[in-house]
Amino acid sequence: MVHWSNTSHVRYPKTRAGKPTVLPAPVPADFATAKREGVLRVAAEFVNTAVRRQRVDVSYDLATPALRHGYTRKTWATTDIPVQPYPLSSAKYQVKGSFTDSVWIQVALFPDRKHKDVQATVFDITLKPFSNGKARHWLVDSWAPAGYEGLPSPPASARGPLAKVEYKGGLSQRWLFVPVSAFAFGLMLLVAVGVRGWWRGNRALKRYRSHSL
Numbered sequence: 001m002v003h004w005s006n007t008s009h010v011r012y013p014k015t016r017a018g019k020p021t022v023l024p025a026p027v028p029a030d031f032a033t034a035k036r037e038g039v040l041r042v043a044a045e046f047v048n049t050a051v052r053r054q055r056v057d058v059s060y061d062l063a064t065p066a067l068r069h070g071y072t073r074k075t076w077a078t079t080d081i082p083v084q085p086y087p088l089s090s091a092k093y094q095v096k097g098s099f100t101d102s103v104w105i106q107v108a109l110f111p112d113r114k115h116k117d118v119q120a121t122v123f124d125i126t127l128k129p130f131s132n133g134k135a136r137h138w139l140v141d142s143w144a145p146a147g148y149e150g151l152p153s154p155p156a157s158a159r160g161p162l163a164k165v166e167y168k169g170g171l172s173q174r175w176l177f178v179p180v181s182a183f184a185f186g187l188m189l190l191v192a193v194g195v196r197g198w199w200r201g202n203r204a205l206k207r208y209r210s211h212s213l
Helices: 031-036 039-051 056-062 174-212
Strands: 088-098 103-111 121-130 137-145
Touching: 031 039, 031 088, 039 056, 039 088, 039 103, 039 121, 039 137, 056 137
Parallel strands: none
Antiparallel strands: 088 103, 103 121, 121 137
16 A cells, blocks of 8 residues: 655645624616716627727726726727727627616627628627716726526627617616527427327328228
8 A cells, every 4th residue: 555645835824813794785876867868878888898898998998997997099000909809790788777876787789791600699798987076987897798598689780890889778678588488489489389280190090090091
């Protein structure tokens, strides 16, 4: 038998005394205020520039200091930025959460004609408010894949090359139910085909028995 001893000299730090730090839960806020302050316009402009990789220099002023940390305006314009690109044709926006210190939006992206092999996908974009009063404005703080598999059908604007990203007020959640509706339709179709096959088989069996008698 061979025994291998642990020769590691790792020393784990001791637990600090006192109560653990508990971060406060986000406070919900009326989205209408953020909408009036142009939060959707900022999100759409960021997607049109930073994500699409067109006029990337414009998106520098749309990002929070945390997102553009380590970048100057010149280095940000080189397009080597911490924002995952996408060959965008069009997008749909859905507000997922509105709080006093942030707004969470999911963006469904659809590829242009030159990138048909690229799948449509959904990203999460969060924005944070800066300044107060009339100077209050919103900046993009993060952009990351949402990992959401159900996608809405591409809008008509996706058929044209490089269509502008659009956003609308009163965002509906209906597009989330499109995959469910498609699944239900497919299930009903399979049931109908099965019933039809059973009916034909039963009818043929009756004919066979009548002739054999």
